[in-house]
Amino acid sequence: METAENTFQTDRKALAERLKAILPAHCLLVDDEDLRPYECDGLTAYRELPLAVCLPESEAQVVDILWTCHQLGVPVVARGAGTGLSGGAMPHAQGVVLSMARFNRILRVDRLARLAVVQPGVRNLAVSEAAAPYGLYYAPDPSSQIACTLGGNVAENSGGVHCLKYGLTVHNILRIRVVSIEGEVFEIGSEAPDAPGYDLLALLIGSEGMLGVVTEVTVKLVPKPALAQVVMASFDQVGKAGEAVAAIIAAGIIPAGLEMMDKPATAAVEPYVKAGYDLAAAAILLCESDGTPEEVAEEISRVTAVLTAAGARDIRVSQSEAERLRFWAGRKAAFPAVGRITPDYYCMDGTIPRKRLAEMLAAIAAMEKKYNLRCANVFHAGDGNLHPLIMYDAAKPGEWTRAEAFGAEILELSVRLGGSITGEHGVGIEKINQMCVQYKTRELEVFHRIKAAFDERGLLNPGKAVPSLHRCAEYGQMHVHHGELKFPELERF
Amino acid sequence: MRLSDLVAEMIEAAANNEPLRIRAGGSKDFYGGMLAGKLLDVSAHRGIVAYEPTELYVTARCGTPLVEIEAALAECGQMLAFEPPHFGRATLGGCVAAGLAGPRRQQAGGVRDFVLGVKLVDGRGLVHDFGGQVMKNVAGYDVSRLLAGSLGTLGVLAEVTLKVLPRPRAEQTLRFDLDEGAALALLNEWGGQPLPVSASFWSAGQLWLRLSGAQAAVASAVVRLADQFGGQTVDGEKHWISVREQTHPAFAGTSLWRLALPTTTPALGLDGLGAIEWGGGLRWYAGDSVPAALMRERAQQAGGHAVLYRAPESLRCLEGAFAPLAPPLLALHRRLKKSFDPQGILNPGRLYAEF
Numbered sequence: 001m002e003t004a005e006n007t008f009q010t011d012r013k014a015l016a017e018r019l020k021a022i023l024p025a026h027c028l029l030v031d032d033e034d035l036r037p038y039e040c041d042g043l044t045a046y047r048e049l050p051l052a053v054c055l056p057e058s059e060a061q062v063v064d065i066l067w068t069c070h071q072l073g074v075p076v077v078a079r080g081a082g083t084g085l086s087g088g089a090m091p092h093a094q095g096v097v098l099s100m101a102r103f104n105r106i107l108r109v110d111r112l113a114r115l116a117v118v119q120p121g122v123r124n125l126a127v128s129e130a131a132a133p134y135g136l137y138y139a140p141d142p143s144s145q146i147a148c149t150l151g152g153n154v155a156e157n158s159g160g161v162h163c164l165k166y167g168l169t170v171h172n173i174l175r176i177r178v179v180s181i182e183g184e185v186f187e188i189g190s191e192a193p194d195a196p197g198y199d200l201l202a203l204l205i206g207s208e209g210m211l212g213v214v215t216e217v218t219v220k221l222v223p224k225p226a227l228a229q230v231v232m233a234s235f236d237q238v239g240k241a242g243e244a245v246a247a248i249i250a251a252g253i254i255p256a257g258l259e260m261m262d263k264p265a266t267a268a269v270e271p272y273v274k275a276g277y278d279l280a281a282a283a284i285l286l287c288e289s290d291g292t293p294e295e296v297a298e299e300i301s302r303v304t305a306v307l308t309a310a311g312a313r314d315i316r317v318s319q320s321e322a323e324r325l326r327f328w329a330g331r332k333a334a335f336p337a338v339g340r341i342t343p344d345y346y347c348m349d350g351t352i353p354r355k356r357l358a359e360m361l362a363a364i365a366a367m368e369k370k371y372n373l374r375c376a377n378v379f380h381a382g383d384g385n386l387h388p389l390i391m392y393d394a395a396k397p398g399e400w401t402r403a404e405a406f407g408a409e410i411l412e413l414s415v416r417l418g419g420s421i422t423g424e425h426g427v428g429i430e431k432i433n434q435m436c437v438q439y440k441t442r443e444l445e446v447f448h449r450i451k452a453a454f455d456e457r458g459l460l461n462p463g464k465a466v467p468s469l470h471r472c473a474e475y476g477q478m479h480v481h482h483g484e485l486k487f488p489e490l491e492r493f
Numbered sequence: 494m495r496l497s498d499l500v501a502e503m504i505e506a507a508a509n510n511e512p513l514r515i516r517a518g519g520s521k522d523f524y525g526g527m528l529a530g531k532l533l534d535v536s537a538h539r540g541i542v543a544y545e546p547t548e549l550y551v552t553a554r555c556g557t558p559l560v561e562i563e564a565a566l567a568e569c570g571q572m573l574a575f576e577p578p579h580f581g582r583a584t585l586g587g588c589v590a591a592g593l594a595g596p597r598r599q600q601a602g603g604v605r606d607f608v609l610g611v612k613l614v615d616g617r618g619l620v621h622d623f624g625g626q627v628m629k630n631v632a633g634y635d636v637s638r639l640l641a642g643s644l645g646t647l648g649v650l651a652e653v654t655l656k657v658l659p660r661p662r663a664e665q666t667l668r669f670d671l672d673e674g675a676a677l678a679l680l681n682e683w684g685g686q687p688l689p690v691s692a693s694f695w696s697a698g699q700l701w702l703r704l705s706g707a708q709a710a711v712a713s714a715v716v717r718l719a720d721q722f723g724g725q726t727v728d729g730e731k732h733w734i735s736v737r738e739q740t741h742p743a744f745a746g747t748s749l750w751r752l753a754l755p756t757t758t759p760a761l762g763l764d765g766l767g768a769i770e771w772g773g774g775l776r777w778y779a780g781d782s783v784p785a786a787l788m789r790e791r792a793q794q795a796g797g798h799a800v801l802y803r804a805p806e807s808l809r810c811l812e813g814a815f816a817p818l819a820p821p822l823l824a825l826h827r828r829l830k831k832s833f834d835p836q837g838i839l840n841p842g843r844l845y846a847e848f
Contacts, residue, residue: 112681113757136685157631168629170638171606186821191755192797193774194592194642196815197826197844199605202638206631223687246547252570252659292687294709351627353548383628384548423629431632438632443621449832450634453825466633 008094008462010074012051015096018072019052022064027102029053038097041082041089042144045346045400046429050077050091057102059179059215066213067183069096075462076181078209080121080152083144085347086428088156088208088464095462098213100151106130107216114221115174115191120151120214124158127219136221139166142424143332150217157206159424161257161331162288164382166222168424170205177216178204181455191218203450208426208465211454225290228256230324231303233312234281238262239358241283244310245381246354248287251306253299257288258382259331262361265338265376265389266330272337275330278314285312285381286331288324334378335389342374342391346403350414351385351423363413364388371406373399385423386414412437427465435465436472444469494537494556496612496620496651502533503649504618512838515645517556518582521591523803525644525814527842535586535649542652543626546571550609550626552654555586566657574601574658576692578737586650592642595737596692596703599684599771601658605641612652613640616834626654639829645840646848647833661691661705665715666729669700669722673760673769676700679722680772681757688714694736695769696743701736703729736770743768746779748804750788754797761791777802785812792816813846823847 016030029035030052040047051074056062069076075095082089091097103119106126110116111134116127124145128137141160142148148158154176157169166172175189189201204211235241241260248255261269261284266277277284285307289299300317307315318324330337338345352360361377368375374391388410392403411421411434421427421434435444447466451458467475506513512530522528539556546569553562559579566572576595577588589611594603610624613636624630624637637654640647671679676695683690689706702724704711718724735741744767752761756773760766765780778788785801785808792799798816801809818826823845830837830848837848 110757111685113755114685134685157635159629163629167602167606170635171602180821184821186819186825188822190796190798192753192792192795193598193771194603194753196798196800197818197822198643198647198829199592199639199641200822200825202605202635202641206635211634223685226687249549249659250547252662254658291707292710292713294713295689295707298707298709351629353545353627355545355548380629385629418625419627420625420630420632422632423627424631426631427633435632440622442619443623443633446615446621446623446636446832447633450636450829453828453832 008073008075008092010051010072010094015051015072015074018068019054019065022061022068023054023056027055027057027061029055038079038082038091038099041079041084041087043085043087043090043428043430046087046090048091048093050093050095050097053097053099055099055102059185062098062179062213062215063183063185065096065098066179066181069459070181070183070457073457073459075459077461078151078155078213080149080155081123081147083148084152084156084426084428085349086422086426086430088426088428088461090429092462100149103151103215109134111136113191115218116221117216117218118150120154120217121149124148124150124153131221132224135224137224138219139172139222140169143335150219151214154205154214154217155207155209156424156426159380159385161259161380163380164258165254165256170202172220173201173205173217174220175218176201176204176214178212178214180212181457181459189218206426208428209461210451210465211460227293227296228288228290228324229296229300230286230288230318230327231300231307232284232286232316232327233307234278234284234314235311236282236313238283238361240311241285242354242357244285244307244312245357247306247310248303251302253302253306255287255303255382256290257286259286260284260379260381261331261334262377264374265334265378268341268376269330269334269337272340273329273333275326277330281313286327331378334376338376338389338391343393343395346390346392346407348388348390348407348410349385349422349425350411350419351383352414352417352419354381354384356417357381360386360413360417364410367406367409371402373402373406375406380423383423384419408434429464432464432467432471433475435467436475441469441472444472494535496538499535499538499614499649499651500618500620503614503616506531506533506838507617507836510836510838512841515649515840517584517586518558520580520583521587521593524591525843526846527806527810529841530838533649536584538651539584541565548626549628549657550654551657552626552652553585554652555584555650557585559583559585559588570660571657572660573607573655575604575607576737577604578739580738585653589641589650589653590643590645596694596733596770599693599774600691600705605638607656608637608641608653609656610654611637611640611650613648614651615648616836616839620651624654628656644844646830646844648839663708663711664691664703664705665711666727666732667702667704667715667718667724668727669702669724670698671695671700672698673766676769677760677773684756684772690772692733693770693772696741696767701729701732703733741768744777744779748779748781748808749802750778751800751802752776752778752788752792752797753800754792754795758795758797761795763787763791789816815845818845
């Protein structure tokens with residue numbers, strides 16, 4: 001198979017010599033034992049050892065590294081904290097990992113203008129902590145926010161539990177400073193609205209390190225709501241919980257957070273965090289309201305009425321901040337809690353129209369039998385983003401292969417139900433085949449042309465995010481739907 | 494007009510290497526660079542394709558008038574939260590292509606923030622589907638948002654899916670007597686507080702402020718702002734329409750400059766200030782008293798940019814409607830343009846004279 005990912009041949013020694021001329025010794029790793037910690041990101045099932053890891057401390061060094069790699073034809077994989085869940089920061093065997101970890105300074109917090117200028121290695125939560133004295137915060141809050149960095153958030157267009165009301169990363173970034181693979185520095189967006197020309201900010205955010213390397217980020221800060229309260233409702237049928245979600249939206253309410261967990265998820269979580277979840281329920285909903293005390297009181301009473309009418313078997317409203325945090329603790333600890341009851345788990349990230357939820361969960365239940373693996377489901381119900389956690393044991397032969405096939409089937413069903421293969425984790429290496437299901441050849445060709453407009457030689461994060469057409473042809477051959485080949489126009493190998 | 498007709502026209506134009514000027518309602522003919530090429534009238538490709546209130550999206554064809562879409566949304570208590578201007582006959586395609594939002598932008602976000610998906614006919618006549626109908630979708634580059642504001646230079650937006658939101662339960666307008674500097678200072682202070690401000694408009698010594706949201710939140714904010722800052726409650730409905738549609742006298746003049754600035758930029762002290770919107774982020778200068786070069790320079794110094802928004806075509810062609818791009822960005826724009834429209838036949842010169 002001829003794909004971009006295996007056409008590179010790097011002279012390791014020559015590369016190391018060139019990098020040593022750019023970086024001081026403490027900023028460059030070239031020995032295998034030092035490279036090992038970088039062999040994967042949060043998706044540990046996929047690993048690769050790079051030839052070198054660069055840890056630059058200045059933009060000038062980033063420029064020199066990229067210019068040099070461009071000159072030598074060496075792949076570059078940019079990396080933040082490495083918490084990503086789709087293998088987007090998995091190294092290239094013939095390439096360099098460009099860790100932005102040392103770009104960890106908050107350069108400016110402007111109370112009046114409600115923005116912060118930060119380096120890409122700054123942790124997501126650190127931005128909100130720095131803004132807190134001014135009553136402001138940075139809204140996107142991926143569950144890894146204590147560790148993940150702004151640079152990674154920009155690369156992945158990260159979400160979180162408050163997206164429905166406050167948006168994704170793309171809605172909360174004002175400006176980025178970028179170094180191209182050729183070592184050219186440019187700025188996109190500004191502190192003023194509607195930057196002239198094409199909306200390159202939208203294009204760069206979520207581009208998974210394929211178009212450029214970010215060296216500075218200006219984020220929008222928003223006033224911290226005076227109060228937040230959460231309603232916890234339990235349902236004896238998953239379908240009813242799904243209908244309750246639609247009913248809340250239909251009532252004209254956009255909650256700050258709207259999350260669902262199914263029975264296997266609450267069962268895994270409750271012994272771990274003792275959140276007080278109704279373990280007999282088929283599903284529970286957490287619905288958060290934030291704003292002024294008057295606003296929250298009004299919304300909570302409306303939400304409660306809607307949930308009652310939707311057939312909730314039990315409804316509880318948090319009566320204190322401690323109780324609110326306890327209700328959330330279970331949802332936020334869902335991944336580690338599942339990690340306690342299974343040796344390994346595989347987290348999926350499909351999005352579907354909310355109304356197809358019951359259908360999707362029924363299909364997943366059938367897949368559990370088909371693949372003989374268990375699955376717990378947590379769901380950003382407000383924005384249709386499902387995180388099934390497929391439980392497996394990597395030590396047992398065949399289990400990972402079955403988990404992978406299970407996950408692929410969920411993603412492909414997400415597309416058929418009118419959704420997407422990824423809501424917030426990115427394509428990376430993990431969902432590269434499913435991109436062939438979500439897009440036709442001509443859209444993939446557009447993606448490749450966009451890539452070429454920024455990085456003609458394909459050196460930035462090769463083999464990720466956008467599959468080659470030949471890869472899709474091969475994948476299509478393996479997965480013929482209804483007797484139709486998805487890429488009939490391509491030669492087969 | 495079916496999609497296939499649109500595609501056929503595009504393929505024919507590509508075969509003949511004939512520049513096209515894409516147009517539906519024509520309500521924004523005044524906006525951007527020159528109007529060149531054979532008219533491609535897409536107004537007949539119209540109609541709402543899908544509207545699902547509980548999924549919070551609407552999909553419609555490019556020629557669908559905004560009034561038709563907003564009427565359908567209003568029946569279910571929903572709205573286009575970026576409050577786009579209609580300028581008479583605006584259609585969905587033109588609305589997204591121009592990327593112009595109205596007064597609620599400061600609270601809700603701009604056009605691109607609500608674009609979920611696009612069916613695009615590119616300069617080869619190929620039809621592409623980008624994005625979709627779900628709120629979160631990070632598969633592939635976010636081409637649908639890239640198209641917002643591209644002024645038809647990358648393709649015809651045959652169909653667009655937008656996120657919709659519920660209308661606020663309550664809305665009230667306050668008016669204050671304040672000079673420019675005091676209004677800017679207060680707007681920035683209020684912006685950092687949990688107040689439900691959904692629009693602001695300052696002109697000629699008066700600041701209008703719209704509050705939207707839950708009944709209790711609006712009511713308590715009105716009391717507070719009236720007590721502390723002397724705001725008067727007024728009936729604002731007609732006023733906000735006149736701001737959105739720019740029929741308010743503050744926008745009158747043969748030339749109108751639109752300066753997008755950081756909200757905290759102090760008063761620029763230039764002649765012709767007509768109005769301030771978006772909490773200080775948007776400032777309108779009317780009249781010919783300030784030279785174009787000075788407008789552009791002062792906006793850039795402040796960290797923003799100036800658009801020659803409404804002016805005789807000759808002047809727009811001479812000065813360029815939009816602020817010039819830095820060389821690396823211009824090079825990127827050219828390469829992107831070429832990847833969607835290799836022959837350069839789509840709305841040439843409408844965004845920048847260079848392409």
